[in-house]
Amino acid sequence: MKRFIIKEFLHIFRDVRSMVILFGMPLVQVLLFGFAITNEIRDAKVSIVDPTPDVVTHAIRNKLFASGFFIESEILNSQEEISENFRKGESKMVVIFENDFSGKMERGEHPTIQLIADASDPNTASMLVNYSNGIISEFNRGQQASSGFPLIIAEPRMIYNPALKGVYMFVPGIITILLMLVSAMMTSISIAREKELGTMEVLLVSPLKPFNIIAGKVIPYVLLSFINAISILLLSYYVFGVPVKGSIILLLAESILFIILALSLGIFISTIANNQQTAMMLSMFAMMLPTILLSGFIFPIENMPEVLQWLSLAMPPRWFIQIIKSIMLKGSGINYFWKETLILAFMAMVFIVASIRKFKIRLA
Amino acid sequence: MRTIFYIMQKEFIQVFRNRMMLPIIFLMPVIQLLILSFAVTYEIKQIRLYITDIDNSVASRSLLQHFRSSPFYQIEGESKNAAEGMENIRKGTVHQMICILPGFEKNLAKGVPAKVQIINDAINGSAAALMNAYTVSIIGNYNQGIIAEAVPEAQPVVKINWLYWFNPELDYKTYMIPGILVLLVTIIGMFLAGMNVVREKEIGTIEQINVTPIKKYQFIAGKLIPFWIIALFDLAAGLLMARFFFSIPILGNIFLIFLVASVYLIVVMGIGLFISTVTNTQQQSMFLAWFFLVVFILMSGLFTPVESMPQWARNINVINPIAYFIRMIRMIMLKGSGFQDIVKHLIYLALYGITILSLAVWRYRKTT
Amino acid sequence: MSSNGLVIEAENMVKRFGRFIANDNLTFSVSKGEIFGFLGANGAGKTTAIRILCGLSRPTSGKIRVAGYDVYTETEKIKRRIGYMSQRFSLYEDLTVIENFRFFGGIYGLKRPVIMERSHEMLTRLGIIHFENTVISELPLGIRQKLAFSVSILHTPELVFLDEPTGGVDPITRRQFWEMIHEAAASGITVFVTTHYMDEAEYCNRVSIMVDGKIEALDTPERLKTKYQAQNMNEVFLKLARKTN
Numbered sequence: 001m002k003r004f005i006i007k008e009f010l011h012i013f014r015d016v017r018s019m020v021i022l023f024g025m026p027l028v029q030v031l032l033f034g035f036a037i038t039n040e041i042r043d044a045k046v047s048i049v050d051p052t053p054d055v056v057t058h059a060i061r062n063k064l065f066a067s068g069f070f071i072e073s074e075i076l077n078s079q080e081e082i083s084e085n086f087r088k089g090e091s092k093m094v095v096i097f098e099n100d101f102s103g104k105m106e107r108g109e110h111p112t113i114q115l116i117a118d119a120s121d122p123n124t125a126s127m128l129v130n131y132s133n134g135i136i137s138e139f140n141r142g143q144q145a146s147s148g149f150p151l152i153i154a155e156p157r158m159i160y161n162p163a164l165k166g167v168y169m170f171v172p173g174i175i176t177i178l179l180m181l182v183s184a185m186m187t188s189i190s191i192a193r194e195k196e197l198g199t200m201e202v203l204l205v206s207p208l209k210p211f212n213i214i215a216g217k218v219i220p221y222v223l224l225s226f227i228n229a230i231s232i233l234l235l236s237y238y239v240f241g242v243p244v245k246g247s248i249i250l251l252l253a254e255s256i257l258f259i260i261l262a263l264s265l266g267i268f269i270s271t272i273a274n275n276q277q278t279a280m281m282l283s284m285f286a287m288m289l290p291t292i293l294l295s296g297f298i299f300p301i302e303n304m305p306e307v308l309q310w311l312s313l314a315m316p317p318r319w320f321i322q323i324i325k326s327i328m329l330k331g332s333g334i335n336y337f338w339k340e341t342l343i344l345a346f347m348a349m350v351f352i353v354a355s356i357r358k359f360k361i362r363l364a
Numbered sequence: 365m366r367t368i369f370y371i372m373q374k375e376f377i378q379v380f381r382n383r384m385m386l387p388i389i390f391l392m393p394v395i396q397l398l399i400l401s402f403a404v405t406y407e408i409k410q411i412r413l414y415i416t417d418i419d420n421s422v423a424s425r426s427l428l429q430h431f432r433s434s435p436f437y438q439i440e441g442e443s444k445n446a447a448e449g450m451e452n453i454r455k456g457t458v459h460q461m462i463c464i465l466p467g468f469e470k471n472l473a474k475g476v477p478a479k480v481q482i483i484n485d486a487i488n489g490s491a492a493a494l495m496n497a498y499t500v501s502i503i504g505n506y507n508q509g510i511i512a513e514a515v516p517e518a519q520p521v522v523k524i525n526w527l528y529w530f531n532p533e534l535d536y537k538t539y540m541i542p543g544i545l546v547l548l549v550t551i552i553g554m555f556l557a558g559m560n561v562v563r564e565k566e567i568g569t570i571e572q573i574n575v576t577p578i579k580k581y582q583f584i585a586g587k588l589i590p591f592w593i594i595a596l597f598d599l600a601a602g603l604l605m606a607r608f609f610f611s612i613p614i615l616g617n618i619f620l621i622f623l624v625a626s627v628y629l630i631v632v633m634g635i636g637l638f639i640s641t642v643t644n645t646q647q648q649s650m651f652l653a654w655f656f657l658v659v660f661i662l663m664s665g666l667f668t669p670v671e672s673m674p675q676w677a678r679n680i681n682v683i684n685p686i687a688y689f690i691r692m693i694r695m696i697m698l699k700g701s702g703f704q705d706i707v708k709h710l711i712y713l714a715l716y717g718i719t720i721l722s723l724a725v726w727r728y729r730k731t732t
Numbered sequence: 733m734s735s736n737g738l739v740i741e742a743e744n745m746v747k748r749f750g751r752f753i754a755n756d757n758l759t760f761s762v763s764k765g766e767i768f769g770f771l772g773a774n775g776a777g778k779t780t781a782i783r784i785l786c787g788l789s790r791p792t793s794g795k796i797r798v799a800g801y802d803v804y805t806e807t808e809k810i811k812r813r814i815g816y817m818s819q820r821f822s823l824y825e826d827l828t829v830i831e832n833f834r835f836f837g838g839i840y841g842l843k844r845p846v847i848m849e850r851s852h853e854m855l856t857r858l859g860i861i862h863f864e865n866t867v868i869s870e871l872p873l874g875i876r877q878k879l880a881f882s883v884s885i886l887h888t889p890e891l892v893f894l895d896e897p898t899g900g901v902d903p904i905t906r907r908q909f910w911e912m913i914h915e916a917a918a919s920g921i922t923v924f925v926t927t928h929y930m931d932e933a934e935y936c937n938r939v940s941i942m943v944d945g946k947i948e949a950l951d952t953p954e955r956l957k958t959k960y961q962a963q964n965m966n967e968v969f970l971k972l973a974r975k976t977n
Contacts, residue, residue: 021652022651028659029659032659038668041671060522086530087695087700089691105521105522113522113523114525114527115526116527116529118530119532121694122536122538123536127494133526136522139521140521151478151507152478152506153478153479154482154500157483159484164490168489185654276559276647277563278385281388282388284555285388289400293404298404298667298668302412305402308399322456330487336454366841370835370839373835378827571816575786575811575818576811576840577808577809577811730788731807
């Protein structure tokens with residue numbers, strides 16, 4: 001048994017290329033995503049239609065571009081130019097000032113600013129409109145005589161993530177994806193590989209029990225994944241300043257639980273797949289996309305249609321992401337997520353039992 | 365040419381004979397498109413709100429009535445104890461708490477600014493910002509109401525109105541489905557073609573091919589074309605579904621979409637094939653392909669706006685085929701962009717394809 | 733083919749992997765129509781040599797010509813004229829017999845009717861025409877090996893390399909396999925065959941015996957037996973192996 005585990009280890013470690021891939025890539029990914037991916041709007045290209053530029057329109061334009069949300073793209077002249085501009089993707093929004101803007105203001109009329117947003121990206125479009133709306137309203141308020149009228153002042157507080165950093169959202173998601181991948185995908189493929197190359201038969205006729213064979217295949221990956229998890233946590237703490245407010249031991253324990261779950265899922269996939277390619281495609285479709293899309297990693301679950309919310313209950317990453325967010329960002333203890341923990345443990349059990357049954361049937 | 369045909373024929377037979385692979389290639393993408401399209405939305409349908417009204421006065425109740433009557437808010441709990449509300453946020457049952465402190469009504473009457481605390485669970489920063497903006501704007505409107513009552517002639521100096529072009533309802537599916545389609549086609553293309561070659565290496569059959577007088581480009585072409593056809597077929601199925609099931613408008617020319625897709629697929633499959641020439645096992649090549657795929661997907665602008673990324677990250681997108689394709693397919697499908705609008709991107713993509721395929725052919729070694 | 737009737741000419745062929753020398757100054761030649769046995773224990777360097785001669789692997793040094801072409805610069809021309817049956821099983825297991833023939837014939841550039849005619853003829857001669865549409869993975873090893881050999885000479889090469897073709901096959905099938913080899917040789921195909929079954933050496937016109945990367949002996953089986961005063965080739969081999977150790 002011990003020899004067998006060592007063999008598996010050698011298998012993985014002897015190959016420098018595999019090692020670089022297994023340890024290096026997750027780190028590169030965390031760095032890339034941590035720095036690059038965000039939902040905030042910055043430097044969105046905005047074009048202007050201003051038929052009669054004057055002091056007021058320039059003041060408003062300056063206010064818009066000083067905000068940092070927008071950068072000026074082009075000055076346009078006609079309706080056709082606007083369509084052309086959008087079709088080429090040159091700008092995300094066009095701000096249109098009415099004719100004779102300051103003149104109308106002087107006469108006490110209320111000139112209009114029209115915002116046209118390219119809503120083929122609805123999220124960005126609505127944010128851009130919101131931001132410009134806010135900036136122009138501010139301009140309006142500045143123009144209105146300040147008054148001694150009673151006012152209600154809203155005092156927003158952002159807890160757990162005061163700076164509204166995107167990494168807080170992405171780090172838990174990326175840890176989950178990577179653990180899922182290294183654990184589930186790699187085991188499913190490595191077992192499928194033995195099946196495909198016929199070496200599984202050799203192992204099966206050996207005096208090793210099927211359980212030991214599986215354990216031997218799996219233990220190196222548990223360690224690998226665990227090391228990966230720790231290095232990601234270190235990176236996110238030291239590079240991105242994502243805190244670990246709760247118990248680090250609890251966090252690691254939950255990670256191991258999730259790794260075991262992912263591994264058992266991987267084993268299960270390998271029992272149904274007949275070769276590596278199938279195992280890979282199954283893992284890919286059955287795990288990667290749902291992990292990204294149905295787990296609350298990028299898209300909040302409560303915004304989804306009810307059917308999908310139900311479906312997401314069956315996604316292991318969903319529960320794990322919830323747990324790490326609680327521990328890392330909220331500093332909660334196990335009493336806040338014992339249910340989630342039990343669910344993960346239960347899922348792991350189900351996959352293990354299912355795989356053992358499948359395995360036995362094949363042997364019989 | 366005949367040689368290429370024989371390889372293609374063999375690949376097709378192998379794909380269609382694999383009972384497990386068939387549904388994965390042809391059914392899975394459709395199911396995924398069906399399910400996942402509903403999942404990708406940033407739109408906030410409801411804010412789960414907790415109300416802590418310590419003042420409990422006519423004024424506070426009047427303000428809170430605006431939240432109670434809004435379909436945007438679902439009141440999850442209410443008490444005079446702010447700590448209870450915080451506990452709810454921690455448990456995750458509530459997104460936001462509005463807290464009205466004692467003296468609210470008195471301050472309002474005296475003309476002293478009356479404060480309302482809004483506490484947001486900000487782990488998802490962008491969602492928190494949006495929720496906060498909704499709430500602040502309701503309070504702002506309430507303010508305007510008070511001012512209008514006092515000074516009826518006060519009106520904003522500049523009026524604003526806005527239009528959402530190409531997608532007036534701000535429907536996320538319209539935006540996301542082309543993207544998901546890209547993803548599915550990419551997985552099929554990149555992995556099937558790439559893994560296929562490493563598989564022959566692993567099983568040993570590649571020796572038997574390497575000892576024949578076959579030209580390197582013939583081999584690569586024979587491996588590429590079958591999966592290219594399969595992926596285009598998948599794309600067609602996905603487009604049909606997008607059009608007729610999700611009623612996504614396809615404003616542009618459908619042939620243009622296929623032209624772009626054909627070029628794009630050559631690039632991703634070229635990447636897959638190149639990876640397969642530098643790796644020895646399917647496991648390695650899969651992990652490598654997976655790495656690039658995840659990086660490409662998350663940086664492509666599929667889920668998060670490209671504009672928000674720092675410049676260096678945008679520079680990386682120069683080698684990100686998915687970024688090119690997503691930009692083009694969205695332009696064509698949603699905005700009706702024509703050939704002239706996208707030709708620049710298309711040329712880049714084509715050059716990319718030629719480069720990566722040449723690399724794959726060059727790196728493929730018949731003699732070691 | 734070269735003018736002197738030699739299909740393979742190797743002079744001081746060396747292949748090193750780092751510090752390990754797999755082929756140590758091999759010098760030999762094979763003439764047209766010959767059955768040349770390349771003998772040696774496992775790990776003696778037989779497969780390495782065969783891979784170099786087929787153009788799958790580049791030699792470290794030495795002058796080597798196969799079918800009259802240089803193995804450094806003209807591998808693709810060599811590949812046109814040779815057949816190769818690798819030690820690892822080399823047919824596609826998920827394809828049928830006829831699909832394998834069609835595929836390999838196709839990439840050698842044979843016309844479809846030619847492929848069909850030849851494969852039917854070969855299958856009939858082997859008495860397994862009824863397996864035509866059977867998937868390879870369902871056939872016993874012996875039949876697979878015969879098929880792999882047939883595929884490797886489908887395009888009527890000048891020269892065919894067989895790397896351990898009879899490994900793991902029962903004695904009767906081995907016998908039949910050697911009959912196939914003789915038939916091929918009779919039709920003018922030169923056969924270069926590696927094996928570690930010494931009894932099979934008796935079927936060869938000439939054999940070379942490799943020990944630890946070197947050729948220790950090269951002659952007809954008869955003369956080798958006389959030289960080493962042995963009853964059979966197995967004894968020859970044992971004597972040689974002992975001598976070097």
